[in-house]
Amino acid sequence: MPAETATAPALPPRALEQAADWLMRLHEDGSAVQRARWQHWHDADPDHARAWQRAERLLALSGQVPSPLAHSALQRAPSPGRRALLRGVAALLVAPLGGWLAWRLYDDAAWNASVRTAIGERRRHMLDDGSVLQLDTDTAVDIAFDGQQRLLRLRHGQVLIKTVPDPQQPARPxxxxxxxxxxxxxxxxxxxxxxxxxxxxxxxxxxxxxxLAETQQQRVIEAGRQVAFHADAFAPVHAIAPAVDAWRHGMLVVDAQPLRRVLEQLGRYQSGWLGCDDAIASQQVSGAFPVDDPARSVAMLAALYGLDIQRGPAGLWTRLRAGTPR
Incomplete structure (x- = not known):
């Protein structure tokens, strides 16, 4: 059976409803007659096969049933726990794909676009709905728009996104x-x-x-605020850093940030390693530095804070260290 892709037409709600119904019916009655009826329904329409494939994949993602779905798994003696699982999967099947489990459904799908930038490159990309995606250096984003959602996946790097109202109705998140x-x-x-x-x-x-990916904890972040988070926890919310999006104009603007952190940010725009001695790593740095010319930015830091620059052969590494007395 061919894999359902993000570029395939949206599944009709009726097909999804019927697939959800068949999940429960096969669980209650796994007889040969019932399986033959299911097979007839499955083969009668390509949309039925696609809807059933989605049901298989949701069950597999639940960790309960390997994919492709084994009929023997549905033929087990009915139990409250098994019924609850199937009822939950059936509900997710016919609902808009909004949960984290539904997002994971796309992890092995054929994404319809991958937009990326090389080290030192920035790029502006217009999405199909009119939203604007701007990518910083060394950034990769997967795109999967379908009938239920407008989906992006940030693999690594940094993006600035300006969304617009969805032209489709009902509007997709x-x-x-x-x-x-x-x-x-x-x-x-x-x-x-x-x-x-x-x-x-x-x-x-x-x-x-x-x-959050692991705990499902939720938080709404309002304009003017920023937050760092891991899969299982939020850091404290605070005011956004000054000129947080200045990178799109080729600048890194920092206010009282540790030197090591500033060099990590500048290092993203060049291929060689950029760092400093531990003795000065926590020194507070402020200023505006051009990201398109990291060497110039390093020279500015050295001049502003009285530091020395060490460089390796062929630009393989650059290190700042405490300045020597003159």
Whole structure:
């Protein structure tokens, strides 16, 4: 059976409802006659096969049944726990794909686009609905728009997103997922950076609802606020950093940030390693630095704070250290 893809037409609600009904009917009656009826329904319409495939995949994601779905699993003696599982999967099947389990349904799907930038590159990309996606250096985003949702997945890097009202009716939610969770735009402009296992969200306009990947804890972040979060916890919410989106104009603006953190940010725009000695790593740094010319930014830091620059062969590494007395 071919895999259902994000580019396939949206499934008719009736087909999904029938697939949900067959989940319960086969559980209650797994006889040969009932299985033959199910097979007739399944083969009668390609949409039926696609709807059943979605049911299989949701069951597999629940951790209860391997995919493809084994009939023997549905033929077990009815039990309250088994019925509750199937009822939950059936409800998710016919509901809009809004839960984290439903998002995971797309992890092995054929995404209809992948937009990425190289080190030192920035890019502006117009999405199919008219929303604007801006990508910072070394960033990768998967795109999967379908009949239920407008979905993006940030693999790594940093993006700035300006959403617009969905031209389709009913309106589809706009969701950006990261390894730490998913963010649903509530009419907004927002900046997201993936740093290791942490996602940093800064909301410039509107609001964004965040759902953590592991705990499902939710929080709405309003305009002017930012938060870092992992898959299982939120950090404290605070005011957005100054000029958090200045990178789209080629600048890194910092206010009293540790030198090590500033060099990590600048290092994203070059291929060689950029760092500093531990003795000065926590030194507070403020200023505006051009990201398109990291070498110039390093020279500015050295001049401003009286530091020395060490460089390796062929630009493989650059290190700042405490300045030598003159």
């Amino acid at each position: 706009f969701v950006l997922a990261s390894p730490a969770g998913r963010m649903q735009a509530l009419g907004t402009r927002f900046n997201v950076q993936q740093t290791g296992a942490a996602t940093v969200l800064a909301v410039l306009e509107g609001a964004v609802r965040v759902v």
